[in-house]
Structure formats: structure tokens, C-alpha cells
Amino acid sequence: MKLNIALLAGDGIGPEVIDQAVKVSDAVAAKFGHEITWKPALTGAAAIDAVGEPYPDETHEICAASDAVLFGAIGHPKYDNDPSAPVRPEQGLLKMRKKLGLFANVRPTFTFPSLLDKSPLKRERIEGTDLVFLRELTGGIYFGEKGRRDGGDTAFDNCVYTREEVQRLAKKGFELAMTRSKKLCCVDKANVLETSRLWRETVQAMEKDYPEVTVAYEFVDAVAMRLVQWPNSYDVLITENLFGDILTDEASVISGSMGLMPSASMGADIALFEPIHGSYPQATGLNIANPMATILSAAMMFENFGLQEEGAAIRAAVNKALEEGYVTEDLANGGKSYGTKEVGDWLAAQI
Amino acid sequence: MKLNIALLAGDGIGPEVIDQAVKVSDAVAAKFGHEITWKPALTGAAAIDAVGEPYPDETHEICAASDAVLFGAIGHPKYDNDPSAPVRPEQGLLKMRKKLGLFANVRPTFTFPSLLDKSPLKRERIEGTDLVFLRELTGGIYFGEKGRRDGGDTAFDNCVYTREEVQRLAKKGFELAMTRSKKLCCVDKANVLETSRLWRETVQAMEKDYPEVTVAYEFVDAVAMRLVQWPNSYDVLITENLFGDILTDEASVISGSMGLMPSASMGADIALFEPIHGSYPQATGLNIANPMATILSAAMMFENFGLQEEGAAIRAAVNKALEEGYVTEDLANGGKSYGTKEVGDWLAAQI
Ligand SMILES: CC(C)[C@H](C(=O)O)[C@@H](O)C(=O)O
Ligand SMILES: CC(C)[C@H](C(=O)O)[C@@H](O)C(=O)O
Numbered sequence: 159m160k161l162n163i164a165l166l167a168g169d170g171i172g173p174e175v176i177d178q179a180v181k182v183s184d185a186v187a188a189k190f191g192h193e194i195t196w197k198p199a200l201t202g203a204a205a206i207d208a209v210g211e212p213y214p215d216e217t218h219e220i221c222a223a224s225d226a227v228l229f230g231a232i233g234h235p236k237y238d239n240d241p242s243a244p245v246r247p248e249q250g251l252l253k254m255r256k257k258l259g260l261f262a263n264v265r266p267t268f269t270f271p272s273l274l275d276k277s278p279l280k281r282e283r284i285e286g287t288d289l290v291f292l293r294e295l296t297g298g299i300y301f302g303e304k305g306r307r308d309g310g311d312t313a314f315d316n317c318v319y320t321r322e323e324v325q326r327l328a329k330k331g332f333e334l335a336m337t338r339s340k341k342l343c344c345v346d347k348a349n350v351l352e353t354s355r356l357w358r359e360t361v362q363a364m365e366k367d368y369p370e371v372t373v374a375y376e377f378v379d380a381v382a383m384r385l386v387q388w389p390n391s392y393d394v395l396i397t398e399n400l401f402g403d404i405l406t407d408e409a410s411v412i413s414g415s416m417g418l419m420p421s422a423s424m425g426a427d428i429a430l431f432e433p434i435h436g437s438y439p440q441a442t443g444l445n446i447a448n449p450m451a452t453i454l455s456a457a458m459m460f461e462n463f464g465l466q467e468e469g470a471a472i473r474a475a476v477n478k479a480l481e482e483g484y485v486t487e488d489l490a491n492g493g494k495s496y497g498t499k500e501v502g503d504w505l506a507a508q509i
Numbered sequence: 510m511k512l513n514i515a516l517l518a519g520d521g522i523g524p525e526v527i528d529q530a531v532k533v534s535d536a537v538a539a540k541f542g543h544e545i546t547w548k549p550a551l552t553g554a555a556a557i558d559a560v561g562e563p564y565p566d567e568t569h570e571i572c573a574a575s576d577a578v579l580f581g582a583i584g585h586p587k588y589d590n591d592p593s594a595p596v597r598p599e600q601g602l603l604k605m606r607k608k609l610g611l612f613a614n615v616r617p618t619f620t621f622p623s624l625l626d627k628s629p630l631k632r633e634r635i636e637g638t639d640l641v642f643l644r645e646l647t648g649g650i651y652f653g654e655k656g657r658r659d660g661g662d663t664a665f666d667n668c669v670y671t672r673e674e675v676q677r678l679a680k681k682g683f684e685l686a687m688t689r690s691k692k693l694c695c696v697d698k699a700n701v702l703e704t705s706r707l708w709r710e711t712v713q714a715m716e717k718d719y720p721e722v723t724v725a726y727e728f729v730d731a732v733a734m735r736l737v738q739w740p741n742s743y744d745v746l747i748t749e750n751l752f753g754d755i756l757t758d759e760a761s762v763i764s765g766s767m768g769l770m771p772s773a774s775m776g777a778d779i780a781l782f783e784p785i786h787g788s789y790p791q792a793t794g795l796n797i798a799n800p801m802a803t804i805l806s807a808a809m810m811f812e813n814f815g816l817q818e819e820g821a822a823i824r825a826a827v828n829k830a831l832e833e834g835y836v837t838e839d840l841a842n843g844g845k846s847y848g849t850k851e852v853g854d855w856l857a858a859q860i
Contacts, residue, residue, distance in 0.1 A: 169558035235752045241699035248700045259645060278738050283629045304703040311672040321662040348592035352655040355592060356664035382759040386737055387629050404755055408733040
């Protein structure tokens with residue numbers, strides 16, 4: 159296969175971890191006979207510094223013309239303390255999601271047996287957890303009309319959803335559930351919100367098309383509780399943008415393996431793959447960041463092209479590294495650890 | 510002191526646990542020389558069944574004319590599966606909050622040493638946790654304009670806040686922080702929402718009036734994570750209605766003592782006290798429900814009248830019951846347990 163992949167390294171540790179994912183992907187391509195052309199492009203604070211824009215048009219053109227996007231991380235401390243600054247890295251993220259139509263954020267949370275003790279939860283609560291959130295990513299209160307009235311003393315944000323937006327996200331949820339254990343949980347606040355009632359009735363109407371899937375409807379506050387109590391009771395969960403923002407982050411810390419969690423954001427024409435961790439500015443350039451989440455994001459990318467074996471090869475290499483302790487500082491439990499680059503080299507060599 | 514207390518027992522186990530709180534409160538009143546007049550009134554499914562309305566005008570009049578409201582729980586399974594039903598118990602709750610002006614929901618999360626092992630979190634994560642959420646309760650997306658367009662295919666919910674609404678909630682937060690460790694965390698999503706930016710700028714402007722309080726600003730997704738990772742790093746947190754709904758429920762399960770957590774909802778003229786647990790329909794009438802959360806809510810009620818010793822007497826009795834194992838089934842760890850009524854009698858006798 160010939161693949162054009164846009165490479166958005168971003169800020170902080172982004173470039174370092176992206177380098178390792180490129181290395182491992184190239185090893186996969188060499189082994190399985192694919193040809194990857196990487197197209198680097200600017201984003202985040204790095205792009206603001208260079209061209210005054212966190213998601214420049216040129217970057218968008220490169221992404222739109224590619225088969226997929228591999229993304230590092232964005233965010234820089236100099237933008238942290240003023241959320242009303244006119245230009246911020248996050249705006250690039252939102253603009254990118256909207257312009258590329260990345261409507262479904264896929265956020266798996268699973269456990270690695272060797273990392274269970276890192277979880278803040280007791281072992282018996284977390285063991286066997288393997289769930290996936292599908293978060294709607296281009297609608298809701300993120301993109302509705304917002305502003306001020308009364309000379310600035312009243313602020314508003316409008317949350318809007320159309321039936322079509324719910325359907326395309328829910329469809330992905332039903333399809334994913336069919337490939338897993340056929341359990342789907344729709345997370346909403348239908349006892350209060352009209353948008354949630356639209357979500358619920360739309361999903362209810364789709365149930366007949368997937369007779370094998372058992373659908374549960376739960377309120378967002380109840381899910382926030384049960385995620386901590388019994389995370390392994392969930393399988394596939396679908397939800398709107400803001401609830402997804404909160405719940406996927408909550409879910410990410412329960413496994414103890416947050417530094418290893420990949421994600422994907424799917425559009426109709428293109429998909430983006432990125433680690434869930436941030437730009438970790440303090441670690442920039444120190445060769446200590448864990449590249450595995452980005453490398454596993456590359457595995458998701460191959461799998462999304464239908465290249466299951468390629469993805470499996472990466473996952474096997476990562477599992478082996480975890481078993482043999484070929485890991486960065488964060489996973490070394492005070493024992494021997496390796497640099498970002500060394501872990502990348504080792505994983506590429508395994509392929 | 511002469512106190513008129515509206516008594517809204519509600520549904521499920523509500524009446525049983527309320528009975529115990531009345532008993533313990535009466536014991537406190539007898540000991541300290543107060544006179545409590547209880548004014549029972551209908552609410553929830555019980556009120557729908559009786560008069561077709563979950564928060565009847567008559568109930569509102571009784572509440573509005575009282576010095577405080579003691580509330581049990583509402584919710585009945587027959588309303589669970591249809592969030593769009595025209596009359597639902599929750600609507601009564603929202604109407605009551607709005608009409609009584611209960612703008613600040615106070616939700617403490619603390620630990621009892623003897624219950625730490627019930628937490629899903631590891632002991633070292635949870636030990637020493639003692640935090641309080643102040644959730645704004647009468648504004649935001651709960652009460653903004655909501656509806657449908659495009660023949661029902663588009664739904665919207667408007668989230669609106671005024672500077673004044675933020676100020677009165679934040680003021681309670683600063684004041685509470687002053688009585689505790691002078692740490693306040695403002696939880697928002699100011700990197701995306703205009704209402705959050707209003708929250709943040711309003712709280713920032715108030716900082717100068719409370720020079721001793723250290724204020725932190727954190728995004729709601731980050732708080733959802735850190736609540737699970739390091740709950741004891743928080744003290745007083747203030748937030749808007751929907752974020753508060755999600756985060757206070759998340760916080761409630763981390764301590765392992767959810768069945769014991771009280772809460773208060775404060776207005777300008779009146780306050781309401783209630784356990785955070787629900788109506789637990791399966792346990793109705795079985796004399797097994799734990800009355801302690803309701804009894805501790807009564808303690809908060811006394812304290813809110815400035816009757817600190819009275820509140821302390823209740824807390825001491827509850828602590829003693831926990832130490833001596835005079836508890837309901839849920840806390841008995843398979844050992845000897847007592848009925849709802851017996852625990853109430855025992856606690857009243859301690860006073
Ligand atoms: C940075 C922020 C705008 C973003 C979001 O809220 O979507 C982030 O939290 C995420 O989840 O990707
Ligand atoms: C029942 C529901 C409307 C209510 C809310 O969302 O406020 C409940 O979850 C709560 O937190 O008291």
C-alpha cells in the first residue's frame with residue numbers, strides 16, 4: 159500500500175515521540191511492503207510562533223490531501239494562564255477537528271497486566287477493563303453560538319445537535335459494538351437536556367437495525383460514578399462532545415496506563431491518530447518521554463487502513479517491551495530505564 | 510431556638526431515613542432546649558401520585574414559610590425509562606431549586622477511617638480526603654432556553670450565566686475557604702466556553718477581596734482526572750451546574766462512604782438538607798436503608814443555624830456507631846447489622 163501521512167508533531171515532547179512512531183511505522187512498512195510518505199506540517203504553539211496561527215491553511219491542505227494524520231501533542235505553558243488570549247493552541251485543535259470533519263473521537267481504555275499496580279484503583283476494580291468511548295467531536299456546546307450580552311455581564315454558550323450528527327456517531331458505536339461484545343451504552347442527561355433527549359430517541363430508533371446489540375442508556379453523572387466503581391462493566395460507550403471530554407479523561411486515569419493510551423479521531427474522509435497525553439513541556443528535549451502511546455496510535459492507524467497484521471506487530475512489540483522492562487523512566491518502577499529514542503529503536507528492531 | 514422545618518420525605522426509602530433524622534433531631538432539640546415544629550409536605554413520585562405534580566404549590570408554600578427543609582429522596586422506577594415523559598419527579602427537584610432560590614449546592618466528600626477499605630481507590634490515594642464542592646444550582650444549561658427546530662431534527666440547550674450568579678456562588682466559596690485551609694479551586698472549561706470565561710474573570714476579580722485565599726483555576730476534564738488520582742489535593746471547589754452534577758457524583762464514590770454523605774442547598778432565605786443517595790426503591794419498607802447520610806444532613810442543618818455544638822453531637826454519635834459497629838447491613842462487612850429504625854433509636858439515645 160502507498161500511504162501519504164501528514165505528520166503534525168506539535169509542541170513539547172510531540173516531536174520526540176512522533177519521531178519514534180515514524181521509525182516504528184517505517185519498520186512496519188519495510189517488513190510488510192508498504193510505502194509511507196510523511197508530510198510534516200506545523201501546528202500548535204510551534205505554528206503560532208512560526209506563522210501566527212495554530213492550524214495554518216497550509217497545514218490544513220497537507221492534512222486534507224493525506225490518507226491519515228499522525229499527531230503528537232500541542233500546548234505550551236506560555237498560553238496556560240490566559241484562556242481568553244486571542245490566539246491559543248487549542249483553537250487550532252478545534253479548527254482542525256471541524257475543518258477535517260473529525261466527528262468521532264475513539265478513546266480506548268484498556269489495561270496491561272504488568273501496569274495494573276500503577277492504577278489509583280484497587281486491582282480487583284480495574285482488572286479486565288477494556289472499554290472504548292466514542293466521543294462526538296465536531297458538535298455540541300463546543301461549536302454552538304457563544305458570546306456576551308448586557309455589556310459583558312451575561313455570557314452564553316449554545317449546545318446544538320442535529321439528528322444526523324447523532325446518527326453518524328451512533329452508527330460507529332453500533333458497528334464497533336458488533337465487532338466486540340455487542341454492548342453499547344449511550345451516555346446522556348436526558349432527564350434535563352433537550353439535546354440529550356434527541357440523542358436518546360435517535361439511538362433508540364437505530365436499535366432495530368442492530369438487533370444483536372444490547373443498548374443501555376445511562377445519565378452522565380451515573381457514568382462518572384460507575385467508571386470509578388466498576389470500569390470493567392462497560393464496553394462501548396457513545397456520547398456527546400462535552401460529556402466525552404470529561405468522561406474520557408476520567409477513564410484515562412483509571413487504568414494506570416495513561417502514558418500508553420492511543421486515540422483516533424475519525425472523519426468521513428480522513429482519520430487522525432494521537433496519544434491522549436499532552437505536550438508535557440517539562441520533559442521537552444530530555445529524551446525521557448514515553449513514546450508508546452504515539453506508537454500505539456500508529457498501530458490504530460494501520461488497523462484503520464485494514465492492515466490488522468501490521469497493527470498487531472506493533473502491539474506485540476510494545477507488549478514485549480513491557481514484559482522485558484525495555485521502558486522509559488515512567489514505567490520503570492525505579493529500575494533500569496531507557497530513553498525515548500532507545501525505546502523507539504528497540505521497538506523498530508522487534509518489527 | 511424555635512425552628513420550623515419543612516419535611517419532604519419523598520419516595521422509596523425517603524420516609525424511613527427521614528423518620529430517623531427527625532428522631533435524632535428531636536433528641537438534639539430536647540437536650541439543647543430547642544423547639545422544632547416539623548411540617549410534612551408531598552414531593553416526588555409520591556406527590557405525582559397524590560396530586561399530579563412533583564412539587565405542588567402547597568409544598569412550596571410550606572417550604573417557603575419554613576426556616577429550613579429536610580429532604581429525603583425522590584425517584585421511582587416507573588419513571589426511569591422515559592426521560593421525555595411529561596411529568597417526572599426530577600422536574601419537581603428543578604422547580605423546587607429554582608422557586609426556593611437554592612443557588613449553592615454544598616457537597617462535602619470526606620473519609621471515615623473505619624470505611625476506607627470500601628473505597629474503590631487504594632488507601633494511600635484516599636486517606637485524608639476532605640473536600641467540598643460548591644455547585645451552582647439554579648443557572649447554566651439546566652435552566653437556559655431549550656427546544657427543537659427543523660421539525661424536531663435539531664435540538665438545543667442554551668447555557669447562560671450572569672456575573673451576579675457567578676459572584677454569589679463564588680462568594681460562598683471564598684467564605685468557606687476562609688474557614689478551612691484557604692485554598693479554592695475554580696473548575697471551568699475556559700479554553701472553550703464563553704460562560705466559563707465569565708466565571709473565571711469574575712472569580713479573578715474577587716481574589717483581591719480575599720487576599721489570604723489561594724485560588725487555582727483548573728479545567729473540568731483535568732479535575733475529573735485528578736479527583737481519581739489525588740482527591741486529597743483538593744479542598745474547596747466551585748463550579749457551574751452541569752460540571753458540578755458530574756464531578757460531585759464522581760467525588761461521592763471515591764471515599765467509600767457514599768451512603769453516609771450529606772449535602773446542603775443554600776438560598777438567600779432558606780436552605781435544604783438532604784442525603785446524596787437516591788430513593789433506593791428495592792430497599793423500600795425493608796428497614797435496611799442506612800439513615801446516617803440523612804442524619805448527618807440534619808447535623809449540617811443545625812450547624813447552618815449556627816448551632817455548632819448540636820451538629821457536633823450528631824457527628825459524634827455517628828462516629829461512635831461506626832466505631833462500635835452499630836450500623837446497617839451496607840456497612841457491616843458481613844458482621845452483625847441493625848435495622849434502619851434501630852440505628853436511628855441508638856443514635857437518638859446517644860444524644
Ligand atoms: C484542549 C481542549 C480544547 C480539548 C477539548 O476539550 O476537546 C482537549 O481537552 C481534548 O479533549 O482534546
Ligand atoms: C435528578 C437530576 C435532575 C439532578 C441534577 O442533575 O441536578 C441530580 O442528578 C442531582 O445531582 O441532584
